[in-house]
Amino acid sequence: MTDTNEAPQIADMINGMMEKTIPVVHGMGVEATVARRGYASSTVPMEGNGNHFGVMYAGVLFTVAEVLGGALAIASFDAAAYYPLVKDLKISFRRPATTDVTAEASLDDAELDRITAAAAANGKCDFTLEATVTDANGVVVATTTGLYQLRAHGK
């Protein structure tokens, strides 16, 4: 599971974990599509997730972006030693989403190395992840900035 070339397998593992352990997220239809070292993407369907304006509900856009912090961390760091948690997250709603959407986030090698080293030294490390949520026409419907923490199990 630490072979970060196995992106589809990691995404499958994350989806299996979400289905079992975050039923409300699975219930929305949120799925990880890619999860590899430094990059994660996810999707959620429009169907069942609309609000009274006929657009995707804000909390669904939050969720499809927020899960990237976990997916990227699981694919980038030693999941046997560390787990991710979210400390705060700001979401800006740019345009109404009326189709299925995709969320993407990435961290560069230098940031991954910094997090890995700091977590090894201190048992935890905060990191910021910016995500972009795009509709089926390529329009950015929301952007997020999340503060996550990678933390050693048992800390």
Add this chain to the structure above:
Amino acid sequence: MTDTNEAPQIADMINGMMEKTIPVVHGMGVEATVARRGYASSTVPMEGNGNHFGVMYAGVLFTVAEVLGGALAIASFDAAAYYPLVKDLKISFRRPATTDVTAEASLDDAELDRITAAAAANGKCDFTLEATVTDANGVVVATTTGLYQLRAHGK
């Protein structure tokens, strides 16, 4: 429906509306408990909303707080003329939530009057709403700052 003394009736109306029009929110068990001029509260149960840490999923805490912008606006302004939308929202996760939670938000009379006047003059008005999410033991588990807009129908 503009009698803001009828707080339970307004909350009932909002819950009926959420059930029909935001099924994903209703599916979480999010309910408005009070909605009157300048004040709204909501709840969501722990059951079905946990994550892999055994605490309430971040997106559920987002949702129980976010809906207050709509509930408060419907109870405070002329719902026949205006509707609320959320532009951005920041949520800070203070403590893990392991029980049902309650969210609360309020606006004072001066701010309500400002919004009412500006919306009448311009057809729309932005407003900031801060919400607090508290667990069954009175511990603050999350706080939010949301930027909403009251907008005239058809604008």
